[in-house]
Amino acid sequence: MTPASRTRAWPRGRTPGTDTDTGADAGAGTDTDTGADAGAGTDTGADAGMSTGTPPSPVRGTTVGVATVDPAPDPDPEAGPEAGPGSVPHPHGFLARAALVTAALSVAGALLGLGRDQALAHLFGAGAGTDAFLVAWTVPEVASTLLIEDGMAFVLVPAFSAALAHAARGTDGDPVRALVRATLPRLALAFAAAGALLIAGAPLLVPALAPGLPDRALAVDCTRLTATCVLTFGLAGYGSAALRAHRCFLAPAAVQVAYNTGIIATMAVLGGRWGVRSAAAGVAVGGCLMAAVQTPPLWRRLRHRTTRPVTVPRPTPAQAPVPAPAPAEGVSAEGVSAAGVPAPAKEASAPAENGPAPASAEKGSAPAPVPAENGSASRPVAFALVAPVLLFALCRQAQVLVERFLASGLPAGAISHLNYAQKVAQIPMTLSLMLCTVTFPVVARALAEGDTERARARVERDVAVASCLVLLGAAAVFACAPQIVHLLFRRGAFTAADTAATASVMRVYVLGLLGHTLVGALVRSYFSAGRPTWYPLAAMGAGLAATWGLGAWAVGPWGVRGIAAANAVGITVSAGLLLAGPGGRAVPVRVRPVLRALAGPAVAACGAAAAGLYCAEAVAPASAGSPAPGLAAGGAAVLLVHLLLLRVCGADAVTPLLRSAVRRMPHARRALFRPRSRPRPRSRARSR
Template sequence: MSLIRSSLLVGLGSIASRILGFARDVLFAQALGAGPVADAFLAAFRLPNLVRRILGEGGLNPALVPTLSRLGADEAAEAAGDTLGAFALVLLVLTGLVEIGAGLIAFFLAPGLHDDGETLALVALYTRLSFPIVICVTLASIAAAVLNWRGRFTATALAPLAVNGGLILALIALESGFDLPLARKAAWLAAASSLAGLIQLAIVAVALLKGGPRLVRFRRPRWSPLLKSLLLAGLPVLVASGAVQIFFLAATQIASFWPSGVSWLYYAERVMQLPLGLMAGLSAGLLLPELARRHQAGDTLALVTAQNRALEVALLLALPASAALFLLARPISTVLFERGAFEAADAEGTALVLMALSLGLPFATVGKVLSQTLFALGSLRAALAAAALGLVVTVTASLLLAWSLGQTGIALGVSLGCLGHAGAVILGLLRFGLWSPGLDTLSRLVRTALAALLMSLGLLGAQNMLPEAEPLVLAAFCLGGLVLYALAAFATGALTRDDWVSLTKKSSQPLRPDAGLS
C-alpha cells in the first residue's frame, strides 16, 4: 500500500474520530453545561480520556514498533501475544486499585474542589465508572501497533470511532428519552464510555485474529527480557509520547481552583485537538514505522530527509489551523457550545482560553513530529527529558500567569510548555546529529508561514461580514479560509505538484537522498 493510500485511510479515520469526538463534546456542553457537575465529570473523564488519546494516537507504538522490527515473524508474533497477555493482567490489577482509591485520585485530579465534598465525591464516582475503558483501549492500542507494523490500517483507523459513536448514542438517548438530574446523567455517560471501549477492543481483536498466527501467537506470557523491557518502558513511553496531554492534565489541576475552569479548558482543548490529534495519529501510525525501518537500515540521510519532510507537511497544516483558531475563537465557541446549560459567559471564557491554546498548536505539532525520531532511535531518555521540561514550564507559567489572567493564563502556560517541549526535542536531535533542516526545509517553512499570513489577512478583512455567530456563516468562513490558504500555498510555493508525486511512491522502496518522504 502506498503512503498516500495509507495516509488517507488513517487520516480519514482520524478525522472521523475527531469529528465524532467533537460532536460528543458539543453534546456534553449542551447536556451538562459548565457548572459543578460538568467540572466533576470532565475532571474524572480526564484521566481515562488522557490514556485513550495517547494510545489512540499510537502512544505504545514507540515501544512496540522498533522492538518488533528487530525480530523475525515467529518471534514477533510470540512477543505480541506475550505483551497482550501481560498488559491485560497488569491493567486488571491497576483498575482494581483505582476502584478502591478513587477518592484519593479525585483529589489528585481536581485539588481545587477539596472544600466541596459533594462535587469531589462525584469525581470519585465518575472515575470508578469510566476508568475500565483504560483496559480496553490499552489492549486495543497494542493490537493496533501490531497491525500497523504489518501494514494493516483499516481496523485501527475505524475502531476508535466506537468510543465516540457510542457516547453520542448514549447522549442522544439520555437527552431524548429520560428526564434525569445532571449528576445521574453524568453517571450514565461515565458507564457508557467503558462499554464503548469494550466495543473498540472487539473490533481490533477480530482484525488481529483474522491475521492468524503470523500476527500474534497467544500462550502463557513468559517473563522474557523482551517482555520485561516492554513493560518497564510502557509507562515512560506513554509519558514521553503523550507529553502534550500530560501538560493539559497538569493545567486541569490548576484550573480546578477557578469556577468553570475545568470545563472551559476542556472544551477549548477539544477544539485544538482537532488538527493536533490528526497530525499526532499520522506521526505515530505512519511516520514512526518508516523512521524505524530507516534507522535499522543505517540510512541516516534518509531518516533526516523523512523527518524534515514530515515536519514540512505537519506545519503546512498546523500554521493555518493555529491562525484560524485564534481569529475565529469567539464564533467557534458560540456556535459549537452555547446552547442548553452552556451560557454566553461560558462561551466567552472558552473563546479566550482557545485563543491562548491556539498559540501553542504549531509548537505542539513540532514536538510530536520530531519526537518520533527519538522513539525510532530508542532514545527514551531524551524524549522523557523533553517531556519533563515541557511539564515544568507548563506548571510554572500557568501558576504565574493565572493570578493575573485566570483561566486564559493557564492556557498560555500550556502553550509555553509546548514551546519548551519542542525546543528540548530539537536539542535531543542535535545530540545525535539528526537536526539538519537545510535550506530547502527552511525555505518551505517560510513560504508556509507567508501563506498562513495571507489567509489571516483575508479572514481579518472579512470579519466585518460576520454579523452574528451563526453556523452557516461560520462554516462559510472556515471553507473560505481553507480555499484562500490553498491558493496562497500554491502561489508562494509552500505546496507544489511534486508533493503529490513524492507521497504516492511506495513506502517499502528505498529512499533516495533527494526523494523526500516516500
C-alpha cells in the same frame, strides 16, 4: 522439503516477489489491502506460491530450517526500486491510500468527538457537574496517550517491525507469534491491576487532581466508571500497534469512531436517569468497542501466519555473506524478557566470528544497531527501553493535569471552558499528525533494516507537511473562533457567556498548535529505533515546568486565558528542545532545513489569520446572529490567502509534496474502492 526449482519470465515493469493479490492462495508478495479483511501489507496465505525464480541450492552442511513466510520489507515509495538490498518497492500509492483511509476515519472520529462534546454541552452545559466529569475524564485521556497514541505505540511498533523484518529473512519459528505470546498476557494482567487500583483509589485521586472541586462525590463516581478503560484501552492499543506494523490501518483508525459512538449512545440512553454519570459509563462502553474493533483483524493475521522451509543460498566468491539486519537495541524478534517486553537479540543472529564484516545495506545508510551480546542483560535493557517512552507520554499528558489543577480554583465552568476550547482547537493537530501515524511503521522498518538515510528523509518530509497543515487549521480556528463555538455548542444549557469564554480561550490555545505537532512528529525520530533514550522526557519535563510556572503566575490576572497561554509556551519549549536535540538520536533530523521548511507556512498562516479575522467580523453584523456567514467568509479568506502567501514565500519543502499527494490521490481512490476479486489459483510444484 523444498520448493521445486523453476524459472519464470516476468513481464516488463514487474518485480519478482511483488504481488497485489489477496486471500489465502496469494503469491508470496506484498499485499496492499488495508481493509478489515485485507492482507494488510505483509501477510501471506497458507498455500502461497513461491514466485521467486530459481532458488539456489543449499550449501553443503547447512541446515535448512522452517521459517515464517513474510514478504520482503517495503521501502519508501519515493526512494525508488533500489531503496535497499532484497527489498521490493511499495505498490504505487500505498502510503497515499493508507493516508486516505486514515484521513477518512480520523475525520469521522473527530466529527463524532464533536458530536460527543455537543451532546455533553447540550445535556449538561458548563457547570459544576461537567467539571466533576472532566476531572474523571482525565483517566481516559491519560490512558489513551499512554496505551494507544504515544506510549505503547513507540515500543510495540518498532518491536513488531523488527520481528517482521527478522521473519522475512528466515528464522526458526515465528518471531511475531513469540512476541505476542510473551507480551500480551503479562500486559493484560498489568492493565487489569492498574484499573482495579484506580477504582479503589478514586477518593484519593480526585482531590489530588482538583483540590478546589465543589462536587467531589460526583467526580469519584465518574472516576470509578472511567477507570475501566485502562484494560480496554490497553488491549486496543496493543492491537493497533501490531496491525500498523503489519501495514493495516483501517481497524486502528476506526477506534475513535467506535469509542465516541459508545459514549454518545450511552448518554442518549442513560442521560435522563444518570445525569453526567452517563458520560462516564459511555467511556466504559466505548472502551469495550475499541478493543472489539481490533480483535478480528489481529486474530486473522496471527492465525494465517504460516511456516515454510527456507533454503540458504550459496555465497559466491565475489559476494560476502551479509547477515540479517539486527533488530533495534532492546528489541529481539526471537524472544522477550520476563518483564513482558522484547528482549535483546541472541548471539545466533550475529555474524559468524570468522566471517567478514557485514556490508552497509545501502550506500550512505548507517548499519543496523548492534544488539546486546549477553542475554542476561535483557531485563535492564527492556526497562530502559519502556520506561522513558511511558514517562514521556505521561509527562506530555500532564500538561492537561496542570491546567485542570490550576483551573479548579476558578469559578465553576472554567475547566469546562478549557476542555471545549482544547478539543476544538486540537482538531487540526490531530488531522495533521495522521500522516506520521501512517509512516511511523515505515520509519521503524527502515531503521530495522539499517537504512537511516531513508528514515531521516521520511521524518523531515512528515514534519514539513504536518506543520503546513496544522498552521492552516490554526489560522482558521483563530479567525473564526466565536463562529465555530457558536455553531457547535450554542444550544441547550450552553449559554452566550459560555460561548464567549470558550472562544477567547480557543484563540490562545491555537498559539501552541505548531508546538504540539512538532512534538508529535519529532519524537518519532527518537523512539522509532527502539533504543533507550531519556532526552525526550527531559525536553517534555522542561516544557511542563514552564507550563506550571507561567500558569501559576498568569491564572490570577488572566484566568483561563493565562492557563492556555502557559500551555502554548510550555509545549513550544519542548518542541524546540526536541528539534535541537543531540546528534546521536536514532534519526538525525537536520535543524536548518526543518526551520527553513517552517518559515514560509508560518508567515502564510499569520497573514491568513489576519485576513480571515477581518472578513469574519465584517460579515457578522449583517448575519442576523447566525454564525454560518461569518464562518464561511472567514474560512474562505484564510484558505485563499494562505495558499497565495505559500506561493509568494516559496515553500519549497511543502509545495512538491502536496503536488505529489494530489497526483496520487486518484490512484489511491481507485485502489480503495475497487471491487474485491477472488484470488487466482496458482500451480504449486514441490519436490519430494
